[in-house]
Amino acid sequence: MAKIILSINAGSSSVKVSVYKAVGEGRPPTQLAEVQVAGLTAPPVKLTYERGSEKIKDKELDGITSQDDAFKYILDHLTQDKGLADLQNRNDIAFTCHRVVHGGSYPTAQVINHDTYHYLEDLSDLAPLHNVRALAIIRACVKELPGSKNIAYFDSSFHNTMPECVRTYPIDQEIAKRNQLRKYGFHGISYAFITRAVAEFLKKPQDNVNIIALHLGSGASACAVLKGKSVDNTMGLTPLAGLPGATRSGSIDPSLVFHYTSDAGKLSQSSTKEMHLSTAEEILNLKSGWKALTGTTDFGKISASDDPQCQLAFDILVDRIVGFVGSYYVKLEGKVDALVFAGGIGEKGDKLRAKVVEKCQCLGFKLDEQKNSKPEDAVVASIGAKGSKHDTLICHTDEQVSFLRSVLAVRTRL
Numbered sequence: 188m189a190k191i192i193l194s195i196n197a198g199s200s201s202v203k204v205s206v207y208k209a210v211g212e213g214r215p216p217t218q219l220a221e222v223q224v225a226g227l228t229a230p231p232v233k234l235t236y237e238r239g240s241e242k243i244k245d246k247e248l249d250g251i252t253s254q255d256d257a258f259k260y261i262l263d264h265l266t267q268d269k270g271l272a273d274l275q276n277r278n279d280i281a282f283t284c285h286r287v288v289h290g291g292s293y294p295t296a297q298v299i300n301h302d303t304y305h306y307l308e309d310l311s312d313l314a315p316l317h318n319v320r321a322l323a324i325i326r327a328c329v330k331e332l333p334g335s336k337n338i339a340y341f342d343s344s345f346h347n348t349m350p351e352c353v354r355t356y357p358i359d360q361e362i363a364k365r366n367q368l369r370k371y372g373f374h375g376i377s378y379a380f381i382t383r384a385v386a387e388f389l390k391k392p393q394d395n396v397n398i399i400a401l402h403l404g405s406g407a408s409a410c411a412v413l414k415g416k417s418v419d420n421t422m423g424l425t426p427l428a429g430l431p432g433a434t435r436s437g438s439i440d441p442s443l444v445f446h447y448t449s450d451a452g453k454l455s456q457s458s459t460k461e462m463h464l465s466t467a468e469e470i471l472n473l474k475s476g477w478k479a480l481t482g483t484t485d486f487g488k489i490s491a492s493d494d495p496q497c498q499l500a501f502d503i504l505v506d507r508i509v510g511f512v513g514s515y516y517v518k519l520e521g522k523v524d525a526l527v528f529a530g531g532i533g534e535k536g537d538k539l540r541a542k543v544v545e546k547c548q549c550l551g552f553k554l555d556e557q558k559n560s561k562p563e564d565a566v567v568a569s570i571g572a573k574g575s576k577h578d579t580l581i582c583h584t585d586e587q588v589s590f591l592r593s594v595l596a597v598r599t600r601l
């Protein structure tokens with residue numbers, strides 16, 4: 188019987204699952220298929236599926252409203268695909284690897300058992316759009332796939348190398364330690380993939396790579412990578428800090444919430460037994476960002492529109508990104524191999540890339556316009572102008588491969 192591994196990535200607006208087959212000790216598993224259910228914050232929800240030459244693109248789905256629904260749909264889709272001969276039965280699935288955004292102080296992948304599950308559950312309030320949903324999928328796996336082993340890897344782990352002065356918030360340190368209030372940073376699974384892929388592209392050892400990386404998806408962040416390690420990330424205690432996103436405000440003056448509503452500290456109506464969300468957290472995580480400014484969370488539409496609110500949303504993202512690029516350029520002392528764009532917006536948004544790089548021209552970044560509008564279809568593609576001081580790259584990040592590698596690295600037997 189084939190040993191099938193599912194890599195499950197519950198993002199804030201999508202669920203992406205890659206299917207792999209274990210081919211034996213010491214050899215990397217082979218990828219059989221990739222499936223994505225996207226648009227959970229901007230219906231219609233759409234299915235994309237790829238297995239060899241078999242492709243489904245943007246098929247509209249009804250009745251799917253959560254990451255949990257999406258996962259169950261994906262599981263049925265995979266087992267019912269006659270062309271996926273190695274996965275005809277749920278018992279074929281031996282391992283389910285999960286992207287969990289907040290891993291607290293976990294440095295490496297963890298097998299899910301009673302203790303690890305509850306540790307992650309306790310962290311749910313610190314990643315309200317993510318952990319609760321990833322844990323719901325883990326519970327679904329335990330129920331629907333009793334024969335498979337669940338292993339989790341974390342978006343926060345890559346940032347464990349951030350210096351203390353970056354990690355520490357200037358607040359009462361006794362309270363900070365007791366309540367684990369510090370900057371954790373997120374999108375680390377993607378930044379680990381980007382760092383490794385860019386090192387290969389530049390033909391440099393990974394511990395010699397300095398980049399400013401931008402993961403711009405429904406959640407957006409920037410990361411400063413020095414000698415292959417994260418030294419700063421714009422997200423913080425939770426994924427709310429830093430850049431704005433589809434439904435998130437990004438960094439604002441923290442006292443704004445008390446002026447926005449006097450109910451800021453009360454539990455929101457969408458709180459559940461699993462998710463304790465204050466009114467302020469709900470406003471800043473779910474009712475802000477592009478959605479609040481433009482009514483849509485689709486940044487492709489926002490970029491193409493000449494509506495003034497869309498243009499404002501576009502300009503806000505550009506402004507916040509270039510602010511962090513400048514800050515990280517200084518943190519890296521100008522020794523920057525490349526500025527790297529990744530994530531749905533980073534990979535597809537040529538207009539945004541053009542504007543960001545134009546504003547960063549004073550630092551030595553310049554685009555080749557033709558390459559930017561028609562980038563090479565490769566994992567990493569250069570879009571920088573010939574002769575510019577620093578290169579600009581697009582990286583097609585693959586979080587599912589990245590956390591699968593991290594799981595394999597801890598030598599869980601496959």
Ligand SMILES: Nc1ncnc2c1ncn2[C@@H]1O[C@H](COP(=O)(O)OP(=O)(O)O)[C@@H](O)[C@H]1O
Pocket residue numbers: 198199200201403404405406433484485486487488490530531532533535536537
């Ligand atoms: N052509 C495009 N230009 C700019 N943004 C785009 C384009 N196509 C898709 N996007 C945006 O990419 C984002 C989704 O990114 P992705 O990284 O896949 O999401 P998630 O954070 O859920 O993993 C959405 O905001 C979507 O609108």
Ligand SMILES: CC(=O)OP(=O)(O)O
Pocket residue numbers: 197198199200288342373374404405406407426
């Ligand atoms: C951490 C985070 O914000 O993830 P996503 O962009 O997938 O929502």
Ligand SMILES: [Mg+2]
Pocket residue numbers: 198199404405406
């Ligand atoms: Mg994502």
